[in-house]
Amino acid sequence: MQMSEKTLQILRFLPVVVAITLLAFVGYYLLREEKHVLRFSTGSKLGLYHAMAKEMKASLEAKHPEIHIQLLTSAGSSENVNRIDEGAAELALVQNDASGGRAVRSVAGLYQEVLHLVCRNDSKIRSLADLKGKTIGIGAPGSGTEAISRALLEFSGVPSQGQFVKQLSFSEALDHLEVGTLDAGFFLTGLGAAVIPEAWRRGDMSLAAIAMKPGEGDESQSVAKAFSEGFRVHYPHIRAATIPMMAYAGRPKFPVPTMSVTAVLVCNENVDADIVEKVTRTLFEQRAVLSQRNSAFASLDEVAAQAGLQFPVHEGAEQFYRRSDPGFLASNAEAMGFILTLVLLVWSVVAWGQKVYAQGRKNRIDIYYKEVSDVNQRLNSITDLDNCNQCELTLNEIRQRASAELVDEQLAADDAYIIYQNMLNGCQEALARVRLRLEQN
Numbered sequence: 555m556q557m558s559e560k561t562l563q564i565l566r567f568l569p570v571v572v573a574i575t576l577l578a579f580v581g582y583y584l585l586r587e588e589k590h591v592l593r594f595s596t597g598s599k600l601g602l603y604h605a606m607a608k609e610m611k612a613s614l615e616a617k618h619p620e621i622h623i624q625l626l627t628s629a630g631s632s633e634n635v636n637r638i639d640e641g642a643a644e645l646a647l648v649q650n651d652a653s654g655g656r657a658v659r660s661v662a663g664l665y666q667e668v669l670h671l672v673c674r675n676d677s678k679i680r681s682l683a684d685l686k687g688k689t690i691g692i693g694a695p696g697s698g699t700e701a702i703s704r705a706l707l708e709f710s711g712v713p714s715q716g717q718f719v720k721q722l723s724f725s726e727a728l729d730h731l732e733v734g735t736l737d738a739g740f741f742l743t744g745l746g747a748a749v750i751p752e753a754w755r756r757g758d759m760s761l762a763a764i765a766m767k768p769g770e771g772d773e774s775q776s777v778a779k780a781f782s783e784g785f786r787v788h789y790p791h792i793r794a795a796t797i798p799m800m801a802y803a804g805r806p807k808f809p810v811p812t813m814s815v816t817a818v819l820v821c822n823e824n825v826d827a828d829i830v831e832k833v834t835r836t837l838f839e840q841r842a843v844l845s846q847r848n849s850a851f852a853s854l855d856e857v858a859a860q861a862g863l864q865f866p867v868h869e870g871a872e873q874f875y876r877r878s879d880p881g882f883l884a885s886n887a888e889a890m891g892f893i894l895t896l897v898l899l900v901w902s903v904v905a906w907g908q909k910v911y912a913q914g915r916k917n918r919i920d921i922y923y924k925e926v927s928d929v930n931q932r933l934n935s936i937t938d939l940d941n942c943n944q945c946e947l948t949l950n951e952i953r954q955r956a957s958a959e960l961v962d963e964q965l966a967a968d969d970a971y972i973i974y975q976n977m978l979n980g981c982q983e984a985l986a987r988v989r990l991r992l993e994q995n
Contacts, residue, residue, distance in 0.1 A: 631698035659868035691727035691739030778811035830870025
């Protein structure tokens, strides 16, 4: 039983459909972006680190859907460094003066964290020299505030251990300042942080100079510079700074000498360079949007972001900083290569399909060659008109089937078909001669 032509056409082109489907699946798996989960160690949920990390997460995931950021709260800079070293986080925000950091690599310096010394006015503290014998909050255990505060107290000759030194978080320090169980507290945070106006709201407090003397007005910068240069010998990653006049709800009335340390976005050394390059690029491409959402991003600058970093810069960040933007061909070489390969494969499959189809036609005309040849061989053994009539019916049936397939385009009107017609006509002429001979006898 012969298959219908529609079934044969489906069978002929089934390999083409299968090949194109396979190519589509291969293309999907080659071109799709692998999902990358990055654990981002920040700080307390109420702190600036966590707020900035949330904005970076939103920008990165919007720009690169293949990257997912998982935010992890922490006690601060020291814990973040430990997490990076232990492989418990891929990204973190740390102070540039943090200790440790075997596996830590810098991505970008983001902003300057300024050391604030908030004091109760009734404690009469105006500078570091007045801290002796006072109860002082030096920051949460393991925090960056604690590290720099202890070093600063020792440098200034103020005991950094004992009952007068309290390890307190920002919120705990505010509570103690409010009720008077704390005379002063160190707060290392970005300029404009909400914790300082909150201190004003809690009670009669002010900012003291991070120096051995107050240094008001025009001399505040020189006082800050002179003190910081001495302290930098023992604590090399700080900078001289001043808290600007009226930076916090009309306070301070004069610039206050202090110091600052860079807050740095870091990553683990094993994070893929392309991922770090995307993180760095997005950070700077989106800085306008980021700075509108959080003012700490306003000072983000490519040159400053690489300056004075303690931890080596990750190669992915280096790719961005030393970049030369690739052209269209370079940027899309992988996709274009796949498309070209796909086109060539489709062309090969189509060519193969055409060959199979042509071979199918050739095989069909070969069937008619054989049928006509079989009739032609039977002519030599015809002994009566009945056999002659039977051969003629066979030839007519062959002609009708071949003509029908020609109309349906199952056969091609080519040289092979002309040869078949010539064979058929020759056989019919020979049959006519045999008929004539039999009739004469």
